[in-house]
Amino acid sequence: MKYYPASHTVLDVYEVNRAIEEIFAEHGRGKVQMPPKLYITLPTGDFRTMPAYVPGLHIAGVKIVNVHPQNREKHLPTVMALTVILDEDTGMPLAIINATTLTDMRTGGAGGVAAKYLAPTQSSTLGVVGSGRQALAQIAAITAECDVQEIRIWSKTPAHAEKLAALWKTHDAVGATLEKCCNCEIIVTTTPSRSPIIKDEWIHEGTHINAIGADAPGKEELDPQILLRSRVFVDDKDQAIHSGEINVPIRKGLFQAEDIAGTLGEVVLGRKKRESNDEITVFDSTGLAIQDLAMAHLVMERGEWQELSFPVHK
Amino acid sequence: MKYYPASHTVLDVYEVNRAIEEIFAEHGRGKVQMPPKLYITLPTGDFRTMPAYVPGLHIAGVKIVNVHPQNREKHLPTVMALTVILDEDTGMPLAIINATTLTDMRTGGAGGVAAKYLAPTQSSTLGVVGSGRQALAQIAAITAECDVQEIRIWSKTPAHAEKLAALWKTHDAVGATLEKCCNCEIIVTTTPSRSPIIKDEWIHEGTHINAIGADAPGKEELDPQILLRSRVFVDDKDQAIHSGEINVPIRKGLFQAEDIAGTLGEVVLGRKKRESNDEITVFDSTGLAIQDLAMAHLVMERGEWQELSFPVHK
Incomplete structure (x- = not known):
């Protein structure tokens, strides 16, 4: 052994x-x-x-x-x-x-793969909400897949955002407000939030969001209105319903299991895809065995x- | 670590x-x-x-x-x-x-504890069905709890029973037929059988049976008729229903979850017990985390x- x-x-x-x-x-x-x-x-x-x-x-x-x-x-x-x-x-x-x-790397990897297939364009600005280990892993994985021109990082503690940004000067990383982080083609959310911190009005058309933070019942980061005007892909349907970004909206009746657009596996196989430059796509990651x-x-x-x-x- | x-x-x-x-x-x-x-x-x-x-x-x-x-x-x-x-x-x-x-020892331990509380008398003959690692563990655990006067061991391959018996000469262990193994105060079944091998008519009143072998759906060792005239204790209700000795009889409608007399935990706490020398008791062990x-x-x-x-x- x-x-x-x-x-x-x-x-x-x-x-x-x-x-x-x-x-x-x-x-x-x-x-x-x-x-x-x-x-x-x-x-x-x-x-x-x-x-x-x-x-x-x-x-x-x-x-x-x-x-x-x-x-x-x-x-x-x-x-x-x-x-x-x-x-x-x-x-x-x-x-x-x-x-x-x-564990950080494999969760990052799912975000990288989701961005590869679902981001509206391969040349993007990346908004990162949160500045912990998973924020770092997402940046590493996504910059390996997409041509990221600028990275905007938000943290509850701005000094943490600046510290992470300092590691990514090659990609013009800067600390930013939450709203500015959301004005990007690719957004990653990595907080342990239990109530939505990303407002609906901040998210413009043609955005791809990796919703990473919610991985247990009761956790959510996005205003459920965002989900309603997005196509929501999940890593695994059962797990996402139980503990992903959609778990609270589903429990509240704001989102239905039938509203899930597909799984990342189906996207990788080409069975499902982004259908226009304008649509908002969400990848709801819970982390799979x-x-x-x-x-x-x-x-x-x-x-x-x-x-x-x-x-x-x- | x-x-x-x-x-x-x-x-x-x-x-x-x-x-x-x-x-x-x-x-x-x-x-x-x-x-x-x-x-x-x-x-x-x-x-x-x-x-x-x-x-x-x-x-x-x-x-x-x-x-x-x-x-x-x-x-x-x-x-x-x-x-x-x-x-x-x-x-x-x-x-x-x-x-x-x-794992062998902890499964043996549950059998030892069940025999301590449920065997009709502390001075017993022990019948052992099967001659593998779990048969050995059950003998060790039960002889540590009860005054075992004689051990009868059956194996599909009689030489295996003789080999195990040779380790327990202190307790007058011998190889025996299946029927003679069942003519004991304490019986332990440890086979991977998927159809009953213990006949109803072999089991006399006042016997205690540790049913160990069945630990997955589809496995069973006892004629379900034995369960119907016994008080059946389990290690855990959900696990026993799913994969214990009672799993096949329950699926066939021959035994009901409500027929379970109690758990070994309740027996250890004195909340449930053998109620007469004449009754047959069964301990259905699946093995708990x-x-x-x-x-x-x-x-x-x-x-x-x-x-x-x-x-x-x-």
Whole structure:
């Protein structure tokens, strides 16, 4: 059994995007097993258990990931993760992977793939709402897919936006107001908000939005009116209804499951697409276990590992 | 993060039984979080993902366990397992445990606890159906709780029964026919059977049966008539209905969920019990994630471990 403590260092954002694209294609073809995530509530957070199997890649396993918003005070990331990979033929554990940074990258990857297919033009201004780890991952993934001319970053704490912008001077990144961030061809929202912070009137026609922050029941970032004048794509219908950007509007009866335009897998396969330059598209990302398997697959090809004994006979 | 490769070696069967008893008491009090196991189907087997949280023991985690019946040909166990434990306060992974032998022991432990409370008398003859790893675990756990005078073991391959019996000469263990195994005060069934192999007429009044083998939809070992004249206790109602000994009879309408007499947790708490020497009691065991957490708790107190780095900052 192999343990991969820090294998994200060997991965390139462009190849991550391709691996994520490939796994969404498998999802679009209906060739994956992925039951809904299981949530366990802890005193100050939760953890999610995400098993899946992708026969086409011969990879099966489980990601275990927590969300503890108060961890920052303890100098720990809010989100930490571990992936366990099993041999599809014997069920034996093959690999344990520190998936903490990989989780950021695979969520970024879905955003990159969504922008590649759904952004109105390949030359864009990118608005980023939030300045945490996922904001960084989205910028990295999207700039690898699209010709981004300018990046506008908003944070509740403006100094955080400036700090992130300083890393992307190559793309003319600047701190900006929320409204200015929303006046872009591509917008990414990455906050843990539980009430809409993006106003309907800020969003112009021909925008693509990656709605990333909402990943649990009760979370939402966009005014539901935006959804009503958009075509809303999701990573997975069941998960999006349960915990994605659409979960609150659906519970309130403002949005219906039938209003979902399609899945990212269908988009990657060319079965669904942006239909005009004017329409607003939304990609509602919740994060899928198969994305974690795609990352594990990459890591197991060439990440650094240490061997762990796994004695099974008495 | 600690890795425990072989910590079952430090555990004693009696203390395992006590830890299992304690965790079933927590279950009986309704003080655990344990969503239903998730099953993933692999080409020649399956794996199950089992998250849980027991606040009273401050332990949270996930067991991942496979079932691959053809593994014996590959000189591997049918069942292998890994448990991941998270810090309840931060969600950080604390421990990874090779839970392969621990899985045998915790299932044995539930059988030992069930026999302690439900066997008609503490001085008994024990009939064991099957001669694999779980047969051995049940014998070890039950002989730690009850005064077993004689052990009768049946196997499809009689030489296997003789081999297991040779380990238990202290308890007058012998290979026996299926019918003679069933003429005992305590019976344990541990086969992967998908049709009843225990006949109704073989079971006399005042017997206690640990029905262990059925742990997935479609599996059953007992003639359903036995259930109808027994009081049937389960480890967990939802899991037993889904995949325990009662799953096939319930699907066929021969047994109803309302016919369940109670849970092992209620028995441990004294809320439910054997009510006469004459009645037949059945304990339907499916194996619970909280049992795995109880084992992890023991292991983390004094198992041998190696430190693994788990870098989380970029």
